[in-house]
Amino acid sequence: MLAKVKSFALDGLLGYPIDVEMDINSGLPSFEMVGLASTATKESKERIRSAVKNSGFMYPTKRITINLAPADTKKEGPSFDLAIAVAMLIASGQLLSANYKDFIFLGELSLDGTLRHINGVMPIIISAMQAGYKKFVLSDDNAKEASYVEGIEAYSFQNLKGVAEFLNGASAQMLVQNSFEASRNAHGYGVDFADVKGQSTAKRALEIAVSGGHNIIMIGPPGAGKTMLAKCVPTIMPEMTFEEAIEVTKVHSIAGTLDENIGIVTTRPFRSPHHTTTVPALIGGGSKAKPGEVSLANHGVLFLDEMPEYSRYALETLRQPLEDRVVSVSRMVRTVEYPANFMLVASMNPCPCGNYGSKTQICRCSVQQIHSYLSKLSGPLLDRIDLQIEVDSVSYDEFRTQRVEESSAKIKERTDHAREIQRERFKDDTILTNAEMNEKHLKKYCQIDENGERLLQKAFERLNLSARGTTRILKVARTIADLEGSEDIKNTHLAEAIQYRQLDRKYNG
Amino acid sequence: MAKFDLTKSALIALSMLEISNKKKEKILSCVNEPSELIANPKKCKEILLKQTTDAVYIEFLSFVERMEAIANRLQNEDVEVITLFDENYPNNLRDIIEAPIVLYCKGNTALLDKRAIAVVGTRRPTRYGQKITEEFTREFARADLVVVSGFARGSDSIAHRVCVEENCPTIAVFGSGLNVCYPAENRELLSGILSHGGLIISEYALDVKPLSYHFPDRNRIISGLSEGVFLAEASEKSGSLITIGCATEQGREIFVVPGNINSPASEGSNQVLRSMQGALVLTAEDVLSGLGVYAKKPVQEQAIQLNFIEQQLVDSLYEGDLHFEELLNIAKCSASELSSMLMNMELCGVIEKLAGNYFVLCK
Numbered sequence: 106m107l108a109k110v111k112s113f114a115l116d117g118l119l120g121y122p123i124d125v126e127m128d129i130n131s132g133l134p135s136f137e138m139v140g141l142a143s144t145a146t147k148e149s150k151e152r153i154r155s156a157v158k159n160s161g162f163m164y165p166t167k168r169i170t171i172n173l174a175p176a177d178t179k180k181e182g183p184s185f186d187l188a189i190a191v192a193m194l195i196a197s198g199q200l201l202s203a204n205y206k207d208f209i210f211l212g213e214l215s216l217d218g219t220l221r222h223i224n225g226v227m228p229i230i231i232s233a234m235q236a237g238y239k240k241f242v243l244s245d246d247n248a249k250e251a252s253y254v255e256g257i258e259a260y261s262f263q264n265l266k267g268v269a270e271f272l273n274g275a276s277a278q279m280l281v282q283n284s285f286e287a288s289r290n291a292h293g294y295g296v297d298f299a300d301v302k303g304q305s306t307a308k309r310a311l312e313i314a315v316s317g318g319h320n321i322i323m324i325g326p327p328g329a330g331k332t333m334l335a336k337c338v339p340t341i342m343p344e345m346t347f348e349e350a351i352e353v354t355k356v357h358s359i360a361g362t363l364d365e366n367i368g369i370v371t372t373r374p375f376r377s378p379h380h381t382t383t384v385p386a387l388i389g390g391g392s393k394a395k396p397g398e399v400s401l402a403n404h405g406v407l408f409l410d411e412m413p414e415y416s417r418y419a420l421e422t423l424r425q426p427l428e429d430r431v432v433s434v435s436r437m438v439r440t441v442e443y444p445a446n447f448m449l450v451a452s453m454n455p456c457p458c459g460n461y462g463s464k465t466q467i468c469r470c471s472v473q474q475i476h477s478y479l480s481k482l483s484g485p486l487l488d489r490i491d492l493q494i495e496v497d498s499v500s501y502d503e504f505r506t507q508r509v510e511e512s513s514a515k516i517k518e519r520t521d522h523a524r525e526i527q528r529e530r531f532k533d534d535t536i537l538t539n540a541e542m543n544e545k546h547l548k549k550y551c552q553i554d555e556n557g558e559r560l561l562q563k564a565f566e567r568l569n570l571s572a573r574g575t576t577r578i579l580k581v582a583r584t585i586a587d588l589e590g591s592e593d594i595k596n597t598h599l600a601e602a603i604q605y606r607q608l609d610r611k612y613n614g
Numbered sequence: 615m616a617k618f619d620l621t622k623s624a625l626i627a628l629s630m631l632e633i634s635n636k637k638k639e640k641i642l643s644c645v646n647e648p649s650e651l652i653a654n655p656k657k658c659k660e661i662l663l664k665q666t667t668d669a670v671y672i673e674f675l676s677f678v679e680r681m682e683a684i685a686n687r688l689q690n691e692d693v694e695v696i697t698l699f700d701e702n703y704p705n706n707l708r709d710i711i712e713a714p715i716v717l718y719c720k721g722n723t724a725l726l727d728k729r730a731i732a733v734v735g736t737r738r739p740t741r742y743g744q745k746i747t748e749e750f751t752r753e754f755a756r757a758d759l760v761v762v763s764g765f766a767r768g769s770d771s772i773a774h775r776v777c778v779e780e781n782c783p784t785i786a787v788f789g790s791g792l793n794v795c796y797p798a799e800n801r802e803l804l805s806g807i808l809s810h811g812g813l814i815i816s817e818y819a820l821d822v823k824p825l826s827y828h829f830p831d832r833n834r835i836i837s838g839l840s841e842g843v844f845l846a847e848a849s850e851k852s853g854s855l856i857t858i859g860c861a862t863e864q865g866r867e868i869f870v871v872p873g874n875i876n877s878p879a880s881e882g883s884n885q886v887l888r889s890m891q892g893a894l895v896l897t898a899e900d901v902l903s904g905l906g907v908y909a910k911k912p913v914q915e916q917a918i919q920l921n922f923i924e925q926q927l928v929d930s931l932y933e934g935d936l937h938f939e940e941l942l943n944i945a946k947c948s949a950s951e952l953s954s955m956l957m958n959m960e961l962c963g964v965i966e967k968l969a970g971n972y973f974v975l976c977k
Contacts, residue, residue, distance in 0.1 A: 303939050305949035306971060326970075455969065462741075462969020472767050476799055497937075497970045563961045585950065600961070601954035 108195035111209045111238070112188035113229045114180055117394065117434075117441030118355055120225075120232030122209075124174040125185060127192035132168035140173030142180045149186045152214045157190055160218035160265040165197040179438065181393060184223040187212035187242070190265055191272070202272050209233055210268075212244040218265040222246035222365055228355040230254050242268055249368025250358060252283040253351070285347045289371040294340045296333070299512040307334050310494040310605055311450075312516050315341050316523035317584030318538030320427070320449035320489055322412065324607055325496035326459045326466070331452035332377075334496065335408045338450055339373040340513035341520050342405075349404045352444060356396050356403055374405030376447075380414040388422050389434040389443055397434075399426045400443035412451040413481035420486055423449070427489045449490065453482075463497075479608070484573070491540060491577045493607040523587040539584045544576075551579040553594050560599050570609045578602045616685040618695075620649035625697040625715050626684065627651075627677035630819050631670055635712040635831065641665050642715070648699060652678055684819075691820065693792055694719045702726070710838040710864045714817035717835075718792050721813035725783050730760040731905065732840035732861070734833075734854040735769025735847050740879045741968065743847030746871050747772045750844060753898030755782035757907050762787065762840050764832060765804075765814070767797050769846060769854070778806040785839065788816035789832040790824035833857040834864070842867035842905050844895075848882035855882050868893040869901045918962050923947065924955060928975065931965060935974040 112123045136150045157164045171189060173180050188210040194200040211229060213221040226247040231254060233241070241259040243251060248261035259280040262268045271277045298308060307323060311334060314321040323331045345353070353370040357363045363370065378387060378398040389397035399407060409415060426432045426445035433442045456475040460466035470478075487493075527538055534546060542550065553561075561578070564570055582594045582602035591598070618626065625648050628638055644661045645651060651658045651674075662671040677684070688695060696703050696717045704726040707713055719726075733751050735743060751773045754761055761777050763770040765786040777784035786807055790796050792814055795804055807814065817835065818828065833856045837843050843861040845868070848854045861868055870893045873880020887894055895901050902908065920928060923945050930936060930944050938952070945952050956973060959965045966976050 305942055306938050306953065309949040309953065472797070472799060495969070495971050560958075560961065564957075567961055567963070588950075596958075597951070597954040600957035601950055603961075604953045604957045 106196050108192040110188045110192040115225045118228050120229040125188040125192050126172040127196045128170045129196045130168045134166045136169045138171045140176040146180050153190050155216035156214040156218040183213040186214040208240045208242050210242050220244035224361045225359045226250045227358040252280045253369045292371045296336050297513045298337045299510045307496045316520045318540040319491035321492040322451040322490050323496045329496045329498045335450045338406045341517045342373050356400050376402040377408040384419050394434045394436050394441040396443045399445040402447035403444045407447040409451040412453045492605040526587045551583050564603045574606050574609045616689040618685050620652050623681045624648040624651040629715040707838040717815050719815045722811045725760050725813045728760045730762045730840045732762045732836045732843040733773035734857045736852050737768035739768050746846040750898045751776040755780045778810050783811040786814045787835050789828040791818045791820040791822035793820040796824040830856050834860040837861035844869045850881040852882045869895045931975045935972045938971040
């Protein structure tokens with residue numbers, strides 16, 4: 106007898122329907138799977154045999170043929186287990202109801218028949234809905250994740266037996282929709298700017314960076330607190346909207362980094378790949394074209410600690426996502442596009458030993474060493490980093506002071522306000538933040554008066570700034586003006602913006 | 615087509631030999647006229663073989679043979695050769711022991727006759743050394759002294775750079791041939807020196823590599839060209855102490871700034887002060903009056919109007935450099951206001967930002 110059950114597979118973030126067809130014929134007992142199944146998929150044969158038996162069903166000792174259609178796309182992963190098992194029960198006549206036809210089955214089976222968690226449920230369900238499917242059967246482990254999608258009819262079960270009983274007419278509880286707002290309020294970041302003592306310049310610069318969506322690099326000796334500062338950045342970013350959360354969750358779901366107890370990403374991601382990271386791990390790729398760190402940091406922060414230590418090749422590949430805010434991962438068989446709209450926060454030492462310019466420590470690096478260390482960051486890459494600041498270690502006194510530091514919530518009020526102003530300003534343009542402004546926008550929104558021109562001129566002469574910094578200074582000055590609620594860019598704004606061009610200053614020879 | 619006369623050819627060929635300066639002087643003292651070395655081959659052979667080896671003699675002959683090509687190359691590269699027997703050879707240098715036989719010069723050779731002061735120091739200056747070198751050099755340059763230094767990393771480069779910034783000529787004495795930019799990261803500085811009416815000189819042929827034993831020899835030219843030598847900072851084994859030694863031998867004035875007795879970077883210069891108390895200087899005016907030069911009146915800078923907080927900041931900076939956080943405590947304003955205030959003051963030349971978010975008053 107022939108059975109046909111629906112499941113879904115993923116290509117990047119997009120899902121497409123899979124027909125799991127099973128035919129059981131008389132003949133020598135065998136289990137044949139066709140339709141470009143990968144190893145993990147093919148191995149389902151053993152899982153299904155045990156799961157079916159251990160759930161109290163009979164495993165047909167006949168010639169079994171399975172086709173995963175369409176037959177020309179590669180099928181990855183164990184997510185078709187449930188669909189195949191259901192198809193087997195139907196084909197072998199152990200399940201007689203016909204209502205399975207409306208459902209999409211998603212789940213991996215363990216040997217005792219328990220349904221296990223699979224990756225990518227959120228993007229699958231969203232794609233399936235767009236394709237007109239509404240009913241889903243999935244594992245309890247995936248229930249939380251699925252429950253955030255509106256307008257679906259989903260049922261989750263603990264094991265194969267439960268699924269079979271449900272299809273045979275037993276009643277089951279439909280998944281209740283979870284509220285994103287509620288989960289968001291329940292989960293915080295665990296860090297706060299109030300815990301960072303001193304570092305007023307760095308905090309101010311980060312506030313500006315978040316307000317205008319600028320990338321930032323912090324230069325300072327080891328132990329200055331660069332990592333701590335970076336970790337606090339998401340706490341002053343705007344609250345994630347539901348749409349953003351869904352977008353982030355989709356990527357994390359595919360990568361398998363989603364917390365199944367929450368089921369959705371409620372906080373802005375903070376990713377800090379180690380500096381030995383490979384290019385595919387950073388950008389995305391591998392034979393399965395998995396999302397990389399840049400995509401996992403979508404709508405959040407990508408933190409590159411000790412930036413010059415990353416391979417030059419890895420750093421250069423960041424240029425395209427920084428510009429386009431998406432990455433296309435091309436492999437021989439397919440090209441997948443992942444979002445990569447992140448804020449880059451980087452840190453570095455002033456020199457290889459870290460003590461250059463320190464008041465108390467002696468730097469042991471030669472000038473060439475410092476030179477080659479700094480030149481690891483190419484001009485085009487630095488061009489995409491608007492703020493460059495110096496961070497230095499906090500003295501003992503500062504640790505001890507009772508001065509109350511501003512909390513993240515308070516800073517966030519200001520950044521939110523600045524973002525609001527930008528949204529209003531750019532409502533007719535296709536951009537959201539000051540950092541995204543191009544030449545045309547600069548002309549329109551970043552006019553400075555004669556006094557400002559004179560100030561810039563003076564800065565170039567006195568500080569030996571390089572000319573490629575001008576647009577950066579203007580953008581940052583625009584953000585500073587927004588933070589103050591000022592329509593025009595005043596001289597004070599410009600002056601502060603110039604302060605944040607540390608790497609443009611020439612180091613002493 | 616360029617062609618050198620016999621004297622010049624002989625001196626160039628002689629200078630290119632890889633023998634000590636002492637030997638070269640000896641050879642020169644054996645002839646009445648340097649041109650004899652070429653005009654009288656028999657005598658030349660006799661002298662060279664007596665003083666040196668066969669190989670050196672053969673080398674000498676090959677240099678003489680190739681002299682036209684050498685002359686052409688020098689002309690193409692815009693390099694002027696001044697020999698000890700030329701009239702425009704700097705008088706200061708002529709008198710020193712083992713004066714270089716030839717000087718390869720590129721740039722403004724008129725500088726060689728001007729009053730000059732050497733600025734030397736460590737290759738790894740501390741913040742203190744950097745600041746002192748910068749300040750003193752600036753005053754020297756403004757007083758129309760030509761600053762001579764060795765183009766090395768650290769203090770030397772700072773001295774040259776300050777001159778370029780002040781748009782004043784400076785002389786860089788190379789320890790390599792003029793076509794070898796050593797250290798390579800100073801390439802930009804090199805073109806800056808030349809484009810601001812400066813001069814680079816060397817006693818080595820164009821492509822000679824910067825070998826370690828060239829540098830002590832080069833130091834005698836630095837001090838030889840100058841009326842005085844200024845030293846801001848030197849560690850115990852610093853090469854600049856060799857320059858001080860040369861300067862003493864040559865009877866030049868020596869000016870040394872005292873350093874922190876705890877700082878290893880000042881050990882050498884403090885030692886010099888112990889043996890020569892008269893060398894101690896505290897201001898650039900000390901140096902200038904020691905040389906009998908009077909500083910030009912500084913151009914009256916535009917008065918800068920500071921507001922109340924800015925004045926407070928300046929007052930507290932009189933005691934030394936302060937960190938941004940400390941200034942924040944003094945100003946009692948927001949970090950953003952302070953940032954922009956400090957930048958404005960920096961642009962007006964009131965203060966200066968140091969590495970590590972420290973700020974200091976400009977002199």
